Amino acid sequence: AQSVAQPEDQVNVAEGNPLTVKCTYSVSGNPYLFWYVQYPNRGLQFLLKYITGDNLVKGSYGFEAEFNKSQTSFHLKKPSALVSDSALYFCAVRDINWGNTGFQKLVFGTGTRLLVSP
Amino acid sequence: DGGITQSPKYLFRKEGQNVTLSCEQNLNHDAMYWYRQDPGQGLRLIYYSQIVNDFQKGDIAEGYSVSREKKESFPLTVTSAQKNPTAFYLCASMASGGRRETGELFFGEGSRLTVL
Numbered sequence: 244a245q246s247v248a249q250p251e252d253q254v255n256v257a258e259g260n261p262l263t264v265k266c267t268y269s270v271s272g273n274p275y276l277f278w279y280v281q282y283p284n285r286g287l288q289f290l291l292k293y294i295t296g297d298n299l300v301k302g303s304y305g306f307e308a309e310f311n312k313s314q315t316s317f318h319l320k321k322p323s324a325l326v327s328d329s330a331l332y333f334c335a336v337r338d339i340n341w342g343n344t345g346f347q348k349l350v351f352g353t354g355t356r357l358l359v360s361p
Numbered sequence: 362d363g364g365i366t367q368s369p370k371y372l373f374r375k376e377g378q379n380v381t382l383s384c385e386q387n388l389n390h391d392a393m394y395w396y397r398q399d400p401g402q403g404l405r406l407i408y409y410s411q412i413v414n415d416f417q418k419g420d421i422a423e424g425y426s427v428s429r430e431k432k433e434s435f436p437l438t439v440t441s442a443q444k445n446p447t448a449f450y451l452c453a454s455m456a457s458g459g460r461r462e463t464g465e466l467f468f469g470e471g472s473r474l475t476v477l
Contacts, residue, residue, distance in 0.1 A: 252401070275464050286365075286451055286468035287404075294463055333403065337464040346411050347455075348394065348419070349466055353403040 245338040249352035264319040266334030275337035365469035384452035392455040393435040
């Protein structure tokens with residue numbers, strides 16, 4: 244089964260510093276990987292995705308993610324953190340073989356809380 | 362603007378009562394999903410539907426039921442059989458959900474259910 248792991252429950256960073264939120268994946272075949280952000284009591288918002296091509300993917304709000312096949316990682320990054328970036332971040336992977344129907348779902352990690360201090 | 366509307370935002374119920382959460386989308390998406398979110402556990406799939414009048418159980422379907430009578434609507438009923446129903450429930454949709462789909466999910470704002 245496809246899965247992702249987010250090893251850090253929380254990441255703390257000072258405003259203006261670079262941030263990294265880690266994600267590793269386990270898949271059979273080529274991975275489709277996603278990052279979502281969730282603000283308190285809100286739904287998830289799509290940030291970016293990796294399907295194929297360039298290993299550095301750029302997304303919304305200045306975020307980017309680096310796909311590393313040898314390390315099976317897809318870390319989320321931002322060069323300069325903002326206090327408003329404080330939120331819960333989820334990594335996800337597409338599972339297309341689920342149930343052998345060809346129908347797909349996203350499998351989510353447990354989430355990493357990012358706290359950016361002023 | 363297109364999107365997914367969930368209601369109610371907050372809901373309280375007594376033990377033993379069924380409750381239905383509404384999910385409506387105007388994105389013209391075929392596939393719809395219900396996820397449950399608990400602290401520290403990420404999102405877990407309850408039910409999904411690829412087409413009208415068809416739906417399948419997800420990883421944690423026990424104690425829940427759904428219907429898909431219209432393309433736009435995918436309501437979730439939390440029954441009294443659900444042992445621990447207090448959670449944040451998220452509805453999502455995808456254009457088709459099939460193999461050619463790149464997999465981006467669109468989410469509603471969620472419904473927080475508290476059992477008293």
